[in-house]
Amino acid sequence: FPSSTSTGSRPSRACPTARHRVPSGVLPQWPPYAALRVAAAAMHVFGTEQNLRTAALVGDLFARLGPQRVDRAVQNVRRAFPDRSEAACREIARASIRHMFQLFLVDSIAGPQRLNRRNWVRHVTLGDMRETIRLLLGDRPALFLTGHLGNWEFLGLALSLLGFHMSALARPLDNPHLNEWLLGMRERRGLDVLTKWGATAEVQRRIEEGGRVG
Numbered sequence: 001f002p003s004s005t006s007t008g009s010r011p012s013r014a015c016p017t018a019r020h021r022v023p024s025g026v027l028p029q030w031p032p033y034a035a036l037r038v039a040a041a042a043m044h045v046f047g048t049e050q051n052l053r054t055a056a057l058v059g060d061l062f063a064r065l066g067p068q069r070v071d072r073a074v075q076n077v078r079r080a081f082p083d084r085s086e087a088a089c090r091e092i093a094r095a096s097i098r099h100m101f102q103l104f105l106v107d108s109i110a111g112p113q114r115l116n117r118r119n120w121v122r123h124v125t126l127g128d129m130r131e132t133i134r135l136l137l138g139d140r141p142a143l144f145l146t147g148h149l150g151n152w153e154f155l156g157l158a159l160s161l162l163g164f165h166m167s168a169l170a171r172p173l174d175n176p177h178l179n180e181w182l183l184g185m186r187e188r189r190g191l192d193v194l195t196k197w198g199a200t201a202e203v204q205r206r207i208e209e210g211g212r213v214g
Contacts (some may be wrong), residue, residue: 029175033178040153044113054105060098070097107151112185112189114155120161124154124155142212143213166191167192167194168194169196169213
């Protein structure tokens with residue numbers, strides 16, 4: 001999974017290798033940041049199921065306004081599933097786009113505000129994690145690998161709520177204001193986020209100190 005236990009270091013935004021590089025021309029970054037903050041506030045008015053339906057509609061709108069992105073996704077799906085029909089590949093691509101918006105708008109933004117130690121079991125279903133938990137509770141270093149399957153946002157949050165001080169390896173967002181906002185929400189729930197840029201030395205240090213990295 002894309003999370004790991006922390007070795008006691010401060011959140012990695014303070015680490016030189018983990019700081020987001022603010023691009024030139026910061027001023028144009030404010031409008032999408034402000035719009036997303038307003039949307040996030042509105043999502044807290046409605047229930048999770050309604051928010052998921054709304055996010056799916058936004059994903060469908062995104063697909064209609066950017067057909068070239070859908071075509072690129074269809075090409076990737078076709079390579080992965082050469083036996084599927086063109087219609088099936090296109091539906092998988094569109095469903096993936098809907099899931100992407102649900103994951104970002106609902107789980108990434110609204111999830112950290114709603115998930116806590118009392119209610120996480122109602123929202124998260126964990127598979128057979130006996131071996132994973134054994135390694136997390138052990139005193140030996142470990143390296144965990146997984147694909148971007150299921151809901152990796154809730155996975156890291158759930159494990160941190162269970163008492164594991166997690167670190168997540170993630171690509172920073174291009175918008176520095178959005179990036180700092182999302183980092184703050186994740187860190188308030190106990191996650192320690194490492195950027196993927198220049199993370200090799202930091203990951204190696206944590207392994208050598210007996211940490212668990214994923």
